[in-house]
Amino acid sequence: MSSEPAAVFTPPSRVRGTLALVAGRDESAAVYRRFGSRISADGYAVGVFGTADAASGWLAAQDDAPRVLVGSDTGASAVLTALTHGDVADAAIVAGVVVDAERTPTDAERTACPVHLGVLAEQHGAHSEGDVVASLPAPADLAAIAVPVLAVHGGADPVSPFAQATEALSSIPDLEVIETVGGLHDALNDASHRSVAASIVLWLERLRAGDVHEPVIRRAVPAREQGAAA
Structure with missing residues (x-):
């Protein structure tokens, strides 16, 4: 089993951090070409992997922090499991967390984006190490995640209902949740992929600044609105 990434997306200039992404079921690296290209354009290197072990090993060897594990679908479960085993990353991003690993999504349940539907149709049947069924860690293990x-x-x-997924993740001590409004299972590649990528970059910038809870930008209330509120 190779520890080399199936694909790497490199920033055009200075690297601001490194992401190692673990694919989910029936996913090749091609599924994340758009995501990797967009995130790398904002300065973050992205490697795509079939297993969390390979992703963690590669990430540990990278010089550019913050080092972030990313997982989608069953890849998200694998990432969270890796985090329960020790200090393998500075942070993690999980998308489309699976609450029932036996529930296999159709393409129509995965995304409403026509471009992504085309990518899925092209790569079906391609070998993917991410096809291993992985379950979420137990709540007590999630509670031990330190990043x-x-x-x-x-x-x-429709695959992992939002309320069930967020409840399953609620034991993680330092958790921030983004909901894609009306979004389907492939949260990184659905119709709102541009807004998701932008939100991830904002989160990465806060992480890179040293305190992921401290805003880098915020909405200012114009004086006329302050007067109206008074």
Whole structure:
């Protein structure tokens, strides 16, 4: 089993951090070409892997921090399991967390994005190490995760309903959740993929600044609105 990434997306200039992404079921590296290209354009290197072991090993060897594990679908379960085993990353991003690993999604349940539907249709049947069924760690194990975790989940996910998924993740001590409004299972590649990528970059910038809870930018209230509120 290779520890080399199936694909690497490199920033055009200075590297601001490193992401190692673990694919989910029936996913090749091609599924994350759009995501990797967009995140790398903002300065973060992205490697795509079939297993969490390979992703963790590669991430540990990278010089550019923060080092972030990313997982989608069963890849998210694998990432969270890796985090329960020790200090393998500075943070993690999980998308489309699976609450029932036996529930296999159709393409129509995964995304409403026509471009992503085309990518899925092209790569079906391609070998993917991410096809191993992985379950979420137990709540007590999730409670031991010591790094910040960003969860991105579709508000209308028919595979892992939003309420069930967020409840399953609620034991993680440092958890931030983003809901894609009306979104389906492939939260990184659904119709809202641009907004999701932008939100991830904002979170990464906060993480890189040293405190993921401290905003880098915020909405200022114009004076006319302050006067109206008074």
